[in-house]
Amino acid sequence: MGLSPVLWQFLVHWLHASALFPAEASGIAPYVDALYFFLVAMTIFGTTFVAILLLVFSVRYRREKNPVATQIEGSTLLEATWTIIPLAIFLVTFVWGALLYFRIYDPPTNAMNIYIVGKQWMWKAEHPGGQHEINALHVPTGKPIQLTMISQDVFHSFSIPDFRIKREVIPGRYSTVWFEATQVGTYHLFCTQYCGTQHSGMIGEVTVMTPGDYKKWLEQSNSGQSLAQNGERLFASMGCNSCHNGTAAARGPSLAGVYGSKLTLTDGRQILVDDAYLRNAILNPSEHVTAGFAPIMPTYQGQISEDGLIDLVEFIKNMQSNYRVQQTLVTATSGEAAPTTPSEGTTETVKP
Ligand code: HEC
Ligand SMILES: [Cu+2]
Incomplete structure (x- = not known):
């Protein structure tokens, strides 16, 4: 043109x-x-x-001009x-x-992760530090942000037109989208998938701040507990640590450092452990059984909310060192009754 x-x-x-x-x-x-x-x-x-x-x-x-048509036989x-x-x-x-x-x-590897839970009819954002917001999202400029999203009920779709992003938010499965905000300001956030009576109210505001302001905001909105800390509590209260305690005698594999690694399953398949894998491992343990272990992990289907699963996933993601060390750390800071040390509790000898 x-x-x-x-x-x-x-x-x-x-x-x-x-x-x-x-x-x-x-x-x-x-x-x-x-x-x-x-x-x-x-x-x-x-x-x-x-x-x-x-x-x-x-x-x-x-x-008038061409009374007799000329035939063209092809060109x-x-x-x-x-x-x-x-x-x-x-x-x-x-x-x-x-x-x-x-x-x-394809999000950059250095992207900062924020979780989004969609439900009829609101958006909930959960920052790794434990900051929660409803129908609002605060992000800094100049940093790639990855959103790991899931729906608690029906199909939704997460869209920020000013960022040109839109992605389905599906029940039962994490989906991700990423962006890097370039301009300080406030922008609209929409659900762009008709999801019931008040679908039109499933909107929110994205606040883009300078990295400095964002840091201040994080400090002000601090709930005192990071997602990983919430997850650690759940991990203990749901009895996960009775099998996953990082000792050699444990019935379940050590989860320290499992995130991002390749697991070999009993059927010989190799699988990359990402957020989706962790979530599925908790809900459908028999679907992928890790090689060297018996399929004894119970399913937690219907017992943990999406928020709880996010906390657990975040905890396991951050469990890079020996879990037992972290356990003592929690007892020291939270002042709760000391959990039985793994070696005391391991009377079970079902190690396959
Ligand atoms: C009865 C013992 C037991 C309990 C309780 C248990 N698990 Fe497991 N878990 C296992 C075993 C055994 C495996 C390996 C076999 C498999 O994949 O099913 C496993 C596998 C996993 C895996 C897959 C990663 C890997 O290295 O195989 C994750 C993640 C996990 N468990 C998390 C949890 C969480 C979170 C809880 C608590 C909500 C929990 N488990 C409770 C025994 C248990
Ligand atoms: Cu919706």
Whole structure:
């Protein structure tokens, strides 16, 4: 198209200024928009091209001027042209879209993780430090943020138009999306999947702050317990540590350092341990049995809320060192009755 870059920039600028178009407030936004404008330009080009041809042909070859039609028996050159040009356009769109897709769905390894739980009809955000917020999300600028999301009931969809992100939030399975906020400000957060009577109220506000302000916010909203600490309590109160206590005699495998590692299962498969795997291991233990262990872990299906599962997952993720060390640490800080040390409690000798 004949649009010069200057005119192009002016158009994009005007669209943003006129509030007809959402702000570009994330690192990915300009890239998504570039593809979007390319598609719009191609569509305009195609439409005008066909419309012009239609007009020209109907005037030029109208019956008064051409009483007898000339037959053209085919033209390989013509056919090749109108096959190859659209094909090239479609392929460019496809490759461009695929590259963008990979970029959007593959979070950088240094991304900071925040959990999102969707339910009828609200969004709950849980920061690793234990800060909870409802229908609100606070994030710093300049840092990749990954959202690990799950629904407690029906399908929802998490969308921040100004960041150009949108991802389904599904019951029973974690889905992730990531972004890097570039501009301080407040932005809308929507559920974009019809999810019942008050779906339209399932909205919220994203507050993007400077890293310094974000740190202050985290300190102010501190609940005193990090997700991992909540998880550690659950781990003890649900009796997980009766089997997973990190001792050699334990009936369950040590979970220290298991996150991010490759587990070998009894059927010989190798599986990467990520958030989804941990969650599933707690709810459906018999589905993937770790090699060298008996399938004795009970299912916790229906006994732990999604929030509780997030706490457990976060605890296991952070369990990098010997678990017994952490256990004594908790007793020292929380002042609770000391849990029986693993060696005392291990009268069971079912180690397979
Ligand atoms: C009765 C003993 C027992 C209890 C109680 C138990 N587990 Fe397990 N768990 C096992 C055994 C044995 C395995 C390995 C076999 C398998 O994969 O099922 C295992 C596997 C796992 C795994 C998969 C990782 C790996 O290295 O295999 C996770 C995660 C896990 N348990 C977490 C938990 C949590 C969280 C709880 C408490 C809510 C819990 N377990 C309670 C025995 C137990
Ligand atoms: Cu919803």
